[in-house]
Amino acid sequence: MMEEDELCFPQLFNTSCKKHTRPHSETMLIYIGLSSIALLTASLNQLVIISIAHFRQLHTPTNLLLLSLAVADFLVGLFVIPFQIFLAQSCWFLGDLMCVLFSFLPFITVCASVVNMVFISVDRYVAICDPLHYPTKITQKRVQIFVLVCWIYAVFYSFIILYDNLDQPGRYNSCYGECVINYNGAVDMMLFFILPITAIIILYMRVFVVAVFQARAMRSHIAAVTLQRSVTATAKKSELKAARTLGVLVAVFFMCYCPSYCIALSGYDFTIGSSINTFISFLVYFNSCLNPVIYAFFYPWFRKSVKLIVTLEILQPNSCEANVL
Structure with a gap:
């Protein structure tokens, strides 16, 4: 009888998975930690979404990309992390099909975040390295399409990367009560980690070189000699600060996602409920919580807009026209 109690499905004695019980302290730590991250992630990113969507001064191409990134992070806090809390238990009771369907949202948000990061890097590259043509190359309508x-x-x-699991749900499970998602980690890492990160690093290196060159030119008064080209050669201080901020954003993204992709590349099967999967998931989701914190430290407009939202001044007539820059 004790052996049956340790099974996920006691009625399926020969094919049921065994329960992997954790210490009570570890279980509480997981639930409290994930719940706190979920609440912070959803709340902070909601502030970013409201700020950019409400105040007209913030309706810029760059901020539209930040808004898209905040939406992905908001979905992580609202849906993905709460699901992870449920998945943290040792047994999966919702069936093989639901196991695959629950895995779609994390993949969608991760993919959207990576592509948004690339677009953000391209936006900063054009803004600093080719500022004269920035208004014509990076338009609001074009960014909306992107x-x-x-x-x-x-x-x-x-859908493509999870199709094999969706075509035959549960084909990689070794017993009932297990949820294993299998996908080509090498392909995923190449397309949505190595190539995007390489592109981002190259773009930011180019931005850094241009910024250093411009700073030296200003200090040596070369800008005064080449006055006619100063508009093209000199980036605004705000543009350089935005580039540094988004550079920090990319660095944090890299540190949070690197362990996950390294494990995926090794061919390890992510078993939902395992300790390593819970830790990797926590690290990945923590990135979605850190992004708005980075905004708060580096963007004065975010601090000003949050103050207006928290004090309910946003409900006043014509509050969308408020000066937050």
Whole structure:
């Protein structure tokens, strides 16, 4: 009888998975930690979404990309992490099909975040390295199309990479009560980690070189000699600060996602409920919580807009016209 109690499905004695019980302290730590991250992630990213969507001064191409990134992070806090809390238990009781369906949202949000990061890097590259043509190259309408394509592609790619699991749900499970998602980690890492990160690093290195060159030119008064080209050669201080901020954003993204992709590349099967899966998931989701914190430290407009939202001044007539820059 004791042996049956240790099974996920006691009635399926020969084919049921065994329960892997954790210490009570570890279980409480997981639930409290994930619940706190979920609440913070959803709340902070909601502030970003409201800020950019409400105040007209913030309706810029760059901020539209940040809005798209905040939406992905908000979905992580609202849906993905709460599901992870449920999945943290040792047995899966919702069936093989639901196991695959629950895995779609994390893949979609991760893919959307990566593509958004690439678009953000391209936006900063054009703004600093080719500021004269920035208004014509990076328009609001064009960025809206990029964001739409980003999310459509994220859904499409997630379907492709998980199709094998969706075609035959549970084919990789070794027993009932297990939820194993198998996908080509090498392909996923190449397309949505190595290539995007390489592109981002190259773009930011180019931005850094241009910024250093401009700073030296200003200090040596070369800008005064080349006055006619100063508009093209000199980036605004705000643009450089935005580049540094988004550089920090990319660095944090890299540190949070690198362990996950390294494990995926090793061919390890992610078993839902395992300790390593819970830790990796926590690290990945923590990135979605850190992004708005980075905004708060580096963007004065975010701090000003949050103050207006928290004090309910946002409900006043014409509050969308408030000066938050």
